[in-house]
Amino acid sequence: MSSDKNKVNPREEIQLQIGIIGDAQVGKTSLMVKYVQDIYNKEYTQTLGVNFLKKRIRLRSTDITLSLMDLGGQREFINMLPLATMDSYCILLLFDLTRPETLKSVREWYRQAFGLNKNAIPILVGTKYDLFIELDQDYQEEISRTCLKYAQIMDSPVIFSSSAYSINIQILFKIIIAKIFNLRLTISEISDIGDPLLIYKEFGNTHLNGS
Numbered sequence: 001m002s003s004d005k006n007k008v009n010p011r012e013e014i015q016l017q018i019g020i021i022g023d024a025q026v027g028k029t030s031l032m033v034k035y036v037q038d039i040y041n042k043e044y045t046q047t048l049g050v051n052f053l054k055k056r057i058r059l060r061s062t063d064i065t066l067s068l069m070d071l072g073g074q075r076e077f078i079n080m081l082p083l084a085t086m087d088s089y090c091i092l093l094l095f096d097l098t099r100p101e102t103l104k105s106v107r108e109w110y111r112q113a114f115g116l117n118k119n120a121i122p123i124l125v126g127t128k129y130d131l132f133i134e135l136d137q138d139y140q141e142e143i144s145r146t147c148l149k150y151a152q153i154m155d156s157p158v159i160f161s162s163s164a165y166s167i168n169i170q171i172l173f174k175i176i177i178a179k180i181f182n183l184r185l186t187i188s189e190i191s192d193i194g195d196p197l198l199i200y201k202e203f204g205n206t207h208l209n210g211s
């Protein structure tokens, strides 16, 4: 007879789905592949429908499997939006920092996605920060201010990232986990215009999954 000492404690296992949406070529697949496989590819391959990748992480005594669902940004795939969002705990709304029209589109992506799933935590992610910092200061200021406005309206953290240069990729997923499990993070925020914005403390705290 085995003693209690020898008993193996079953680890708790959790599956969490995260949806990644936004216009075509904003860098959704690149972000997902960079995070999961630490690979960045300069070549563009259009996502047809939905791509998905899994990543296992450990949080204290819990094994978490993140299922990342990346929806092709062409409008023809909009019928697959429920697959990418309905069971998601967090929905990443991506736009390309160098194409303001992709930020404008976030409003419509938000409306449609959160019409399907009100409980998810939204996170606004500006991509291609490496190209954005080459653009003029006035443009950077305008985009940053517009993002903060959207963040307030959507109650969403804002993060500027670059998959090409690994900027704010790991941190983004730390913030996602912290928001889902309502954990405190000590990572400093970045709010100066021209820097890769990282504003998460005051936003994304009131959604049901995060409570």
Ligand SMILES: Nc1nc2c(ncn2[C@@H]2O[C@H](COP(=O)(O)OP(=O)(O)OP(=O)(O)O)[C@@H](O)[C@H]2O)c(=O)[nH]1
Pocket (backbone or CB within 6 Å): 022, 023, 024, 025, 026, 027, 028, 029, 030, 031, 041, 042, 043, 044, 045, 046, 047, 048, 071, 072, 073, 074, 127, 128, 129, 130, 131, 161, 162, 163, 164, 165
């Ligand atoms: N400079 C730069 N280019 C990037 C970055 N992230 C993605 N790209 C490029 O942008 C293009 C589009 O990237 P994807 O990740 O395929 O974009 P997507 O949003 O998945 O596109 P769809 O499949 O059309 O929805 C590719 O050529 C990428 O290499 C980045 O951080 N910096």
